[in-house]
Amino acid sequence: MLSIDRATYDAIVAHARRDHPDEACGIVAGPEGSDRPQRMVAMLNAARSPTFYEFDSSDLLQLYKELDANGEEPVVIYHSHTATEAYPSRTDISYASEPNAHYVLVSTRLPNETEFRSFRIVDATVTEEPVEVVGALPIHTRSPHPKT
């Protein structure tokens, strides 16, 4: 299950709406091993396309350096579909390479209704999971894994 706070959920949907009809993309970072999506980073879709998205290569490197320095990982990787349902496409599956991430798909195909769904994509197998939107993420009861 993906547990995500309302403010982050709303910000992802707002990003998808803002970039429509092009696909929007980004991540929500959290401490490594915590499964807590805490810090949203909206990324530029270097493809600027309604049917494809790609993080710019140098933005990607900077992002991972920042995550590494903070002891974070991408807990959520999100992007939008602007004309089709919020389900991973074949291309999404072929590129998916963060086995620990929740892959969030947002569809903006309908003007007044936004689909927001979450998936695990491991070894090309897609598994949908429930999304729980909470007011705030629960306080930690244990520390995340220390950075090694």
Place this chain on the structure above:
Amino acid sequence: MAIEVKIPTILRTYTSGEKTVEANGDTLAAVIDDLDATHGGLKSRLITDDGALHRFVNVYVNDEDVRFTGSLETALKDGDSVTILPAVAGG
């Protein structure tokens, strides 16, 4: 000649979980061959059957994307660092 290579999460199964490994070689191709000798299978995740870098990965030498520096022929010297990251992309 030691080159530091940063390995992304998805490929750490080939490096016993190590985030950073060392390899030798004076070009990126040579470094990848050397990596494959100690971490068998890694090369096939980086290079296609046609011998080109896979489109699913980005490889950087000292922060420069190798697509702009000669791809697999990019020259390396002692102390350089190689970073491998999965492309974040889709449709």
